[in-house]
Amino acid sequence: MAILPPTSSSLSKDSSYSFSLHIQSSTIFGSKLKSGEFQQTRFRLFSNSNSYPGLTIKASRESLGLTQELKSNKLERVVETEDGSDLFEDMKHRFLSFKKHKYLENLEHYQNLAKGQAPKFLVIGCADSRVCPSTILGFQPGEAFMVRNIANLVPPFESGPSETNAALEFSVNSLEVKNILVVGHSCCGGIRALMSMNDEIDKSSFIQSWVVNGKDARLWTKAAASKLSFDQQCKHCEKESVNRSLLNLLTYPWIEEKVKKGILSVHGGYYDFVDCTFEKWTLDYKEDNLKEKNGRISVKSHILWS
Numbered sequence: 001m002a003i004l005p006p007t008s009s010s011l012s013k014d015s016s017y018s019f020s021l022h023i024q025s026s027t028i029f030g031s032k033l034k035s036g037e038f039q040q041t042r043f044r045l046f047s048n049s050n051s052y053p054g055l056t057i058k059a060s061r062e063s064l065g066l067t068q069e070l071k072s073n074k075l076e077r078v079v080e081t082e083d084g085s086d087l088f089e090d091m092k093h094r095f096l097s098f099k100k101h102k103y104l105e106n107l108e109h110y111q112n113l114a115k116g117q118a119p120k121f122l123v124i125g126c127a128d129s130r131v132c133p134s135t136i137l138g139f140q141p142g143e144a145f146m147v148r149n150i151a152n153l154v155p156p157f158e159s160g161p162s163e164t165n166a167a168l169e170f171s172v173n174s175l176e177v178k179n180i181l182v183v184g185h186s187c188c189g190g191i192r193a194l195m196s197m198n199d200e201i202d203k204s205s206f207i208q209s210w211v212v213n214g215k216d217a218r219l220w221t222k223a224a225a226s227k228l229s230f231d232q233q234c235k236h237c238e239k240e241s242v243n244r245s246l247l248n249l250l251t252y253p254w255i256e257e258k259v260k261k262g263i264l265s266v267h268g269g270y271y272d273f274v275d276c277t278f279e280k281w282t283l284d285y286k287e288d289n290l291k292e293k294n295g296r297i298s299v300k301s302h303i304l305w306s
């Protein structure tokens with residue numbers, strides 16, 4: 001048995017329940033998903049100049065002085081889009097617009113932020129360019145400490161140091177955030193990589209070496225959803241991995257202690273950008289359940305924003 005939030009149709013505001021997953025696509029994914037309905041993200045090697053479609057890096061066309069520039073290693077690279085406009089010119093305008101309309105119009109607020117931060121949230125999201133939590137959930141500067149990694153995974157305490165648990169330590173122990181929100185998403189290339197890899201990982205692959213942190217989610221998914229299509233299994237695993245990450249958060253003693261005392265809450269989220277919906281649920285901490293390690297997870301306040 002594995003665990004997942006209930007489907008959209010069974011969600012109700014502020015409901016409180018425990019549940020386990022039944023191996024039926026309709027109960028796992030709802031009725032909207034069809035096999036092959038969505039495209040998957042593919043990871044590209046950044047050393048390849050084709051890594052960013054639409055982007056080319058061109059040297060200055062001026063031949064005069066080019067040799068000298070090369071020799072002095074000061075060749076100025078101009079990043080252009082295919083239509084020739086300068087991406088950084090666009091970026092400059094965005095920054096100046098932010099400065100004019102956000103920063104200067106809220107000067108006192110930003111000056112206070114310059115003295116320190118007191119975010120209420122730690123958000124753990126995927127590095128995918130389509131799922132920026134600040135964009136989809138509206139976090140403003142100072143509201144959320146954030147770490148983004150491939151497939152929004154939280155490694156267990158025993159896996160050792162990583163940038164993700166460094167962010168956990170700082171935000172929980174120093175900033176004393178009140179909420180941790182792990183956000184999964186549809187069409188996640190990291191989860192697809194996790195589901196695609198062999199049992200024996202390729203240790204030369206940084207991607208595999210990282211996504212293997214989600215191996216429990218993969219195991220539960222394969223056990224519970226083996227009869228589904230591969231795309232549907234990936235969809236299942238996208239949510240399963242969020243719940244596994246919530247359980248992994250509790251392997252950090254200083255997190256479990258705060259959750260147990262009720263001064264820190266742990267939430268899961270799932271952003272589906274195919275139909276633009278967002279599910280949110282909150283871990284209902286039960287020590288007995290965790291000790292049993294039976295794959296069950298209790299959640300409460302499961303809601304769907306659509």
Ligand SMILES: [Zn+2]
Binds near residue numbers: 128187
């Ligand atoms: Zn992702």
